[in-house]
Amino acid sequence: MAAQPSHRMATADSGRILDSLSTSVLIVDRARSLLFLNVSAETLFGVSRNQVRGRPLAELLEDSAVLDEVIDRAATTSRPFSRRELQLRPIYGDGELVVDCTVAPYEESGAPGAVLIEISDATQHQRITRETALLTQIGGSRLMIRQLAHEIKNPLGGLRGAAQLLARQLDDASMREYTTVIISEADRLVTLVDTLLGPGHLPRKKSINIHELLQHVGHLLGADAPPGVVIDRDYDPSLPPLNLDRDLIIQAMLNLGKNAMQALAQTAGRSGRLVLRTRALTNVNIGARRHRLVASVQFEDNGPGVPEHLRDTLFYPLVTGRADGTGLGLAVAQDLVSRHDGLIEFESRPGLTIFTILLPFHVTDHTSQAP
Known part of the structure; x- marks a missing residue:
């Protein structure tokens, strides 16, 4: 009788240890039911352990097949097995995750065939x-x-x-x-x-409300929008003014918007939607520099997405996926934004493409070397 409380104490102690880790830890049984999530896993997947305990792992992820493959390998060999840069999409979370994952047999759970899954979020890296x-x-x-x-x-x-x-x-x-x-x-x-x-002069910067420029760009895009395409706006009104060259940033935003419109023109049979969105981001790295405050300007469309074979070279000049394209729009936009110490990045899959302009606010001590 004395051994039973001892086992429960060991399990409780293990739980406290796992909760103290910065990496995410899940324990699942042979049937792929969730036995435990530590605090980091709750944060990563956007759920509480009580919410999903006893539920299938498949109810935590939109597609658990890639993780099931790693679990099967570890369970079959009875040895730890690791995979790098797995793409996971939590059902309760926000967006796609890129993770490094190690799965190992876990006998302490009291459930035969259980495994411990250790996940490190590699998205930021x-x-x-x-x-x-x-x-x-x-x-x-x-x-x-x-x-x-x-x-x-x-x-x-x-x-x-x-x-x-x-x-x-x-x-x-x-x-x-x-x-x-x-x-x-x-x-x-x-x-x-x-x-x-490009322009033969340095940017002529002055304090500007980014929404004024975005509204202007939105009106221009709306005038030439394909039939059925809707332009929505999702602005953060608290954004302070930015120090920008008006003409250069308008040109960069127009290039992104026109690309989105051309993509939406291919969405035959369903409504096209372009969202112009602004947000303020804190402690953002752009290359080797960390900026305390950055404006995020997004162009989100529900078009077919960027072809896979173009993604690594998309911002090179003369690279285009359209027969009538020059391949200059994105290259020029990236160059114009870089003149403001900013960057354009993108994520894309069929039905959702987001191009994001990152523009740092130049406040006191606004940059430092990234760790």
Whole structure:
């Protein structure tokens, strides 16, 4: 009789130890029913242990198959098994999680075949890695754009001049039509090259309410919106003014909005929706810098999503998923935002794509090196 209270005490002590861990811990039995969640797991999955105790693991996640595979491997071999960067989508949580996971047999539970699942949230680490890659892309893209633009622009001037001289020598009006085409196409390419080069001056910043710019962009997008597309607004009115170049940020936001509209034009048979959203974020890393306060400006659409094969190179110039696209809109937008020490990032799956502009508020001691 004395052994039973001793076992309960050991189990209670184990629970207190697991609750003190910063990693998330779940214990499930052979039937994949939840026996225990520690405090970190409650926070990560947005539930209390009393709410889900005894319930199937499948009721905690929208798709538990990827986690079931790791559990099966550990249960079959009776040895710990780990997987990195699993994508989980909690039913009660907020958005997709990227986690590192270790599953090990757990005999102390008193349930044969039980396993302990240790989960470390790798979402923030992945985000920092992705942002660092984006910032590296910006530098490489900017150099490549300028070199390419100069290589194209110089011969275009000679081509245009030669066409003008030729036109003066031609008496046949029908022949001069050809030189007119050459000149107009050369001018079009010069305009394209100027877009690649971007503004030739430093940002002319002044204190601006970001919602004023976003409202202006929303009106422009609404005027050319495809039939059935609705533009909704979800603003945080408490956002203080930002120090911005009005024209540059409007251009960046227009490029994102037009991309979303073009994606929504492909949503045949269902209503398209674009949401313009603002939020204030605290303690955000942009590359190696930590900003105490950052404005988040989001363009969310319910279009088909970004094709998988384009995601790693989406902000490179001349990369596009449309036959009639130039591949310049996102590259130029990223460059314009980077001139404000900001960054554009995105997440996408079919039916939900979010492009987020991060713009730091320049308050006192606003940056420091990230740990």
